Each structure stands twice: as C-alpha cells, then as structure tokens.
Amino acid sequence: MSLLDKFDELEQTQAQLSEGGVNPTNVIVEQALSPTESIIEGRHTIMAGTNNYLGLTFDPACIEAGQRALAESGTGTTGSRMANGNYASHAQLEAELADFYGYPYAMVFSTGYAANIGTMAALVGSGDAILLDGDAHASLFDGGKLSGATVYRFRHNDAESLDKRLRRLGETASRCLVAVEGLYSILGDRAPLKELAEVTRAHDALLFVDEAHSLGVLGEHGKGRIEEEDVEADFVVGTFSKSLGSTGGFCVSPHKALTLFRYASRPYMFTASPCPSVIATTRAALAQLRARPKLRTKLWRNANRLYNGLSQLGLQVGPEPSPVVAVMAGSREHALACWQHLLEAGVYLNLILPPAAPDGSALLRCSVSAAHSDEQIDQIIEAFKNLPP
Amino acid sequence: MSLDEINEALIALLKQQLGDDRQIQASTDLLSDLALESVQIMEFIVEVEDHYDVAISLEALGDIRTVEQLGSLVQQTLEGA
Numbered sequence: 001m002s003l004l005d006k007f008d009e010l011e012q013t014q015a016q017l018s019e020g021g022v023n024p025t026n027v028i029v030e031q032a033l034s035p036t037e038s039i040i041e042g043r044h045t046i047m048a049g050t051n052n053y054l055g056l057t058f059d060p061a062c063i064e065a066g067q068r069a070l071a072e073s074g075t076g077t078t079g080s081r082m083a084n085g086n087y088a089s090h091a092q093l094e095a096e097l098a099d100f101y102g103y104p105y106a107m108v109f110s111t112g113y114a115a116n117i118g119t120m121a122a123l124v125g126s127g128d129a130i131l132l133d134g135d136a137h138a139s140l141f142d143g144g145k146l147s148g149a150t151v152y153r154f155r156h157n158d159a160e161s162l163d164k165r166l167r168r169l170g171e172t173a174s175r176c177l178v179a180v181e182g183l184y185s186i187l188g189d190r191a192p193l194k195e196l197a198e199v200t201r202a203h204d205a206l207l208f209v210d211e212a213h214s215l216g217v218l219g220e221h222g223k224g225r226i227e228e229e230d231v232e233a234d235f236v237v238g239t240f241s242k243s244l245g246s247t248g249g250f251c252v253s254p255h256k257a258l259t260l261f262r263y264a265s266r267p268y269m270f271t272a273s274p275c276p277s278v279i280a281t282t283r284a285a286l287a288q289l290r291a292r293p294k295l296r297t298k299l300w301r302n303a304n305r306l307y308n309g310l311s312q313l314g315l316q317v318g319p320e321p322s323p324v325v326a327v328m329a330g331s332r333e334h335a336l337a338c339w340q341h342l343l344e345a346g347v348y349l350n351l352i353l354p355p356a357a358p359d360g361s362a363l364l365r366c367s368v369s370a371a372h373s374d375e376q377i378d379q380i381i382e383a384f385k386n387l388p389p
Numbered sequence: 390m391s392l393d394e395i396n397e398a399l400i401a402l403l404k405q406q407l408g409d410d411r412q413i414q415a416s417t418d419l420l421s422d423l424a425l426e427s428v429q430i431m432e433f434i435v436e437v438e439d440h441y442d443v444a445i446s447l448e449a450l451g452d453i454r455t456v457e458q459l460g461s462l463v464q465q466t467l468e469g470a
C-alpha cells in the first residue's frame with residue numbers, strides 16, 4: 001500500500017462523472033459575460049448556480065473601485081495581517097462591517113472557509129464542545145476538527161434536539177459553541193434561529209451563525225437571518241464570495257474577545273491577507289447592498305418565480321421558496337444525466353451528490369440572482385421540462 | 390445493559406430507519422454491507438443518542454464500522470454516564 005493508492009477510487013469516481021460529457025466538478029467557464037451568462041463548451045449558458053445573489057460581480061461601481069485599488073495599492077499584499085499585509089482598507093472594511101451589523105467588533109479573513117474555521121479554532125479547544133446542526137457546511141465540521149474540541153451533532157433545525165444534547169453535556173454546556181447556518185446552502189431552508197438562540201442561552205452556551213447564504217438575502221437591511229429573526233448571535237460569520245461578489249470572509253461579534261482572535265486564529269495568522277482590489281470591490285459591494293434594497297426585492301421575485309415554476313412542473317423542490325432552489329433528482333446516475341441535459345440546453349447549475357445532499361439522494365441546486373431577467377428564469381424552467389426519465 | 394441487548398436494540402433501530410427487510414446482524418458493516426451514505430449513518434447515530442439519552446461525539450465514532458462496534462461504544466458511554 002502506498003500513500004497514492006487511495007486515489008485509485010477517486011480516479012474511478014472522476015471517470016464516472018465524466019461519462020456522457022462534461023464532468024460537473026470540472027466545468028470550465030470559458031468566458032464570464034455577465035452575472036448570469038457565460039460561455040461554456042462554446043455555448044452561451046445561463047448561470048443558475050453561482051451564489052451571485054445580488055448580481056454585483058459586474059457592477060460598475062465595484063469594478064471601478066477594484067481597478068483604482070489595483071493602480072494605487074498593487075496586485076497583492078504579499079503578507080499576513082500579522083505582518084506587512086495589514087492595510088488601512090482591511091481595517092476600513094472591518095469598521096464598515098461592524099457598522100452594518102451594529103456589532104462593535106469585526107474581523108476580516110482571506111476566505112469564507114477561513115472565517116469559519118478560524119473563528120471556531122480560536123474560540124474553542126480541547127475540553128470544550130461544539131454542537132453542529134446536522135446539515136451544517138463542511139467548513140463548520142472542519143473548524144470543529146481543527147479546534148480540538150469534542151464535536152456533536154443535533155438534528156437539523158431542531159431546537160428540542162439541541163436542548164437534549166446541551167443537557168447531556170452537563171457542565172460542559174457552558175463551554176459549548178452552537179454552530180448553525182442562517183440559510184442552508186443545499187435545500188435553501190432557514191434556521192429557526194429564535195428558538196435555537198433561546199435554547200443556547202438557557203444552557204449558557206454561545207451561538208455562532210454562518211450567514212454565508214443569507215447576507216444580502218434575508219432581513220430588512222440584508223443582514224441575514226439574525227436580522228429577520230431579531231436575534232443577537234455571539235459570532236456572526238459570512239463570506240464575501242456570494243452576495244458581495246468577491247472573495248474573503250468575516251466575523252462580527254458583540255464580544256471584545258474577537259479583537260484577540262488575531263493572536264489565536266491560525267487560519268487568520270498564517271495566510272496572506274486579501275488583495276487591496278478584492279477589499280475595494282467588497283467595500284463597494286457592501287455599499288451597494290446597503291444603498292439598493294431593491295436588489296433584494298428583485299432577488300426574491302426571481303426566487304419565487306423559479307420555485308413556483310419548477311413546482312408547477314411537478315418536480316420535488318426544497319421545503320420553502322428561497323434563492324437556493326433544490327430539485328430532488330434521485331440516484332447519482334439520474335442526477336448526472338439531468339445535469340448533462342440541462343447544460344446542453346444552456347443552463348448551468350450545481351450537481352449535489354451524497355454525502356453533500358442531506359437525505360442521501362442526489363439533487364440539482366439552482367441559485368437565483370437579482371440580475372436574472374424574467375426571460376432567463378423562464379428559460380431555466382423550460383429546460384427542466386424535458387429531463388431524462 | 391449487556392452488549393447483546395444493545396446490539397439487538399441497534400439492529401431494530403437500524404431496520405426502522407432503513408424501512409426494508411435487509412438482514413442485519415451484530416457483525417454487519419454499515420458501510421460495506423449496507424452501503425449506507427455517511428449522512429445516513431449520522432442520522433442513525435442521532436437516533437441512537439436519543440434512544441439511550443447519551444452524547445456520542447464525532448471523534449468517538451472514529452473508525453466504527455459494524456453494529457457491534459457501535460454497541461460497544463454505546464455500552465462504554467452508558468457506563469461512563
């Protein structure tokens with residue numbers, strides 16, 4: 001047995017995914033034309049699986065801000081925030097995020113993944129506990145593993161299940177971090193955050209909410225599920241790579257201890273800081289998010305149009321209308337054939353295979369953008385009409 | 390509680406979750422014999438935790454593959470509770 005032998009199985013999986021055409025895990029976007037259109041396999045393709053909820057990737061103000069930062073500050077920082085990579089614009093973005101959320105402290109990370117694992121690994125450690133929602137994103141499981149804490153799961157979106165598990169922890173419950181998402185990335189369902197927060201508080205645990213898919217999507221001002229449910233979380237984490245159309249991540253908190261995570265979070269310390277142009281586009285996008293609530297109105301109109309259209313076709317969709325629209329697709333083989341069919345029909349979306357899909361079956365995941373036109377939404381629905389049997 | 394009793398209860402819970410008539414024994418491997426996806430295994434563990442009112446960490450699950458290995462873990466957890 002060599003270290004490389006384990007890749008034989010992966011090679012077979014890769015070959016299976018490539019049967020029948022394009023491998024869904026290796027799609028090459030030959031040219032991005034707009035937030036909702038790209039060239040793939042030489043064809044104009046509607047992008048219906050990009051997480052580009054507000055459609056800001058081609059926003060003129062964001063592009064101009066990025067271009068200016070490139071010219072003024074160069075292509076990269078070439079260092080960590082702990083060393084030479086700590087620019088004024090990083091601190092300005094942190095101040096703007098704190099102001100947006102109304103929380104006193106904020107911290108910017110190089111990716112959303114790093115924000116999740118970096119916050120968790122700084123906060124909890126050996127002898128502590130983490131309780132994760134059963135459908136939590138892989139980054140939260142990875143954060144738990146990196147932290148060294150003992151990790152448990154509770155039933156997805158089930159406050160009673162959380163309560164039971166916190167009770168079973170006994171005294172450790174007060175050293176437990178409960179980690180959930182605001183809007184779940186696979187089925188597009190929302191967390192019952194108020195109930196989960198009440199249970200968490202009752203056991204003196206702390207609440208961590210990942211708003212990756214709900215920033216810019218939920219709440220009157222787009223702050224996410226915490227705003228929609230009027231909940232103050234102990235740590236709110238998010239990404240710049242969805243509604244804000246760039247890359248990076250953040251954590252905001254009412255706890256001053258967050259300012260000291262800079263000395264305790266290895267994923268923050270041991271990586272280069274985000275490029276000045278990325279920070280500039282992110283700041284411009286956050287300003288757009290705050291100034292243009294109509295983007296959110298349009299996003300939800302599109303989300304309802306797609307959700308209702310796919311439901312009316314008789315397809316089994318996710319539990320509630322959402323900018324994440326999941327279509328159950330049965331077996332891996334059937335889901336792959338449907339995905340290939342949709343790509344050939346000019347629609348790109350995400351193929352989700354077990355174990356990423358919650359109930360062990362495969363699904364097709366659409367994500368809607370405010371930038372989609374009615375015609376594009378209708379074309380997506382039309383493409384679903386003739387899926388392989 | 391004896392290991393045999395725990396194994397029997399685990400098998401009953403597993404049959405209930407699967408909803409079919411597959412043969413399951415203490416030595417049945419959850420992955421290779423039943424071809425369960427990891428998410429299905431995790432759902433099963435949550436059922437087991439609630440049945441016995443215990444907390445089983447992801448770390449403790451480690452390399453557990455068979456019903457009887459899980460039974461031993463449950464027994465140890467109950468004894469330590």
